[in-house]
Amino acid sequence: MRIERKLRQELGRRLLTWYREHAADLPWRRVPNPYSVLVSEFMLQQTRVAAVVAYYDRWMERFPDVSALAKASEEEVLRSWEGLGYYARARNLHRIARLLVAEHGGRLPSRVEDLERLPGVGRYTAGAIASLAFGKRSPLVDGNVRRLFHRLFALPAETPADRLWEIAEVLLPSPRHCAAHNSALMEMGRTVCMPRKADCPRCPVSDLCRSRGGQVSLAPKPSPTRCEESAALIVQGGRAWLEPSQKGRYRGFWRLPMFDSGRMSNLGEACRLSYSITRYRVHLVVYWADWREKESGEGRWVSPEDLRGLPLPTPHRRALDMATPCSASPPALPMPSARKGEAVAFSPVGK
Ligand code: SF4
Numbered sequence: 487m488r489i490e491r492k493l494r495q496e497l498g499r500r501l502l503t504w505y506r507e508h509a510a511d512l513p514w515r516r517v518p519n520p521y522s523v524l525v526s527e528f529m530l531q532q533t534r535v536a537a538v539v540a541y542y543d544r545w546m547e548r549f550p551d552v553s554a555l556a557k558a559s560e561e562e563v564l565r566s567w568e569g570l571g572y573y574a575r576a577r578n579l580h581r582i583a584r585l586l587v588a589e590h591g592g593r594l595p596s597r598v599e600d601l602e603r604l605p606g607v608g609r610y611t612a613g614a615i616a617s618l619a620f621g622k623r624s625p626l627v628d629g630n631v632r633r634l635f636h637r638l639f640a641l642p643a644e645t646p647a648d649r650l651w652e653i654a655e656v657l658l659p660s661p662r663h664c665a666a667h668n669s670a671l672m673e674m675g676r677t678v679c680m681p682r683k684a685d686c687p688r689c690p691v692s693d694l695c696r697s698r699g700g701q702v703s704l705a706p707k708p709s710p711t712r713c714e715e716s717a718a719l720i721v722q723g724g725r726a727w728l729e730p731s732q733k734g735r736y737r738g739f740w741r742l743p744m745f746d747s748g749r750m751s752n753l754g755e756a757c758r759l760s761y762s763i764t765r766y767r768v769h770l771v772v773y774w775a776d777w778r779e780k781e782s783g784e785g786r787w788v789s790p791e792d793l794r795g796l797p798l799p800t801p802h803r804r805a806l807d808m809a810t811p812c813s814a815s816p817p818a819l820p821m822p823s824a825r826k827g828e829a830v831a832f833s834p835v836g837k
Pocket residue numbers: 634637638678679680684685686689690691692693695696697698699
């Protein structure tokens with residue numbers, strides 16, 4: 487499919503005009519610099535804008551620049567990311583900061599090829615940083631842009647990803663307008679050409695769209711896979727027993743021990759929680775428990791004060807919040823109830 491020059495120019499002009507009038511006021515857009523773009527792009531991977539805003543502001547207060555982030559411990563970094571999910575992003579961001587300080591004088595590179603060498607930075611994130619932070623003429627394609635292109639140009643579902651990147655490249659305006667152009671594409675996909683319902687009457691390019699008003703076919707969402715987990719809530723003298731998580735998505739976090747009837751006595755059900763992680767729906771039952779013998783394995787007793795500084799998986803912090811001796815733990819971070827990472831429904835059962 488060839489996109490005529492006249493059409494490209496008209497699309498670009500209208501997108502920019504629309505964006506100037508409708509761009510959302512987001513904190514990372516107010517004072518864009520390479521670090522703020524890097525942080526926001528990492529946070530926005532797999533996570534909705536609304537869920538990211540509060541985390542972003544808090545993060546920038548705690549780690550205002552690359553150097554502050556590089557100096558922080560992994561525990562501090564994970565604690566600040568707690569509740570946002572997909573924790574590999576936080577670990578990679580931390581690694582990037584240390585790498586930049588050690589090898590690049592604390593500065594992010596501006597070339598896509600160099601950006602793609604950083605941990606956790608793929609083609610999209612590199613394109614976003616290069617264009618939004620450095621004004622480079624770099625294309626980007628995220629989920630919103632992909633959907634917009636599919637509808638705008640009536641592309642078949644099997645269109646290869648490389649073709650979408652070619653279209654993004656062909657549509658790029660002069661470097662002066664690249665940042666606004668790329669932001670406009672993403673914003674249009676996010677707020678007008680939305681996944682379930684395209685708002686065509688509000689669309690600035692509706693008369694140029696090849697599928698306007700047509701049915702938008704979306705692959706049906708696969709049903710989540712059900713998982714069952716049991717954890718133990720062991721409290722003594724106002725402190726709770728936590729164990730370090732050594733692997734998996736919660737590596738570096740502290741968590742309730744998984745309930746093991748061989749080493750613990752079940753004192754009754756404390757609460758039930760269900761939450762979603764990626765394609766899983768996890769049903770977690772937390773039991774009040776006591777040691778059958780003396781505590782075994784690596785772990786530590788933590789007070790409510792200790793909990794403030796430790797990173798915990800959100801469901802485990804919720805379970806601890808309902809335990810009387812630990813009820814003075816800090817207020818939970820905003821619950822990302824509608825995002826994919828870790829939506830939690832909480833139902834205390836009582837002791
Ligand atoms: S006209 Fe509708 S389907 Fe086409 S790009 Fe605009 S919002 Fe999307």
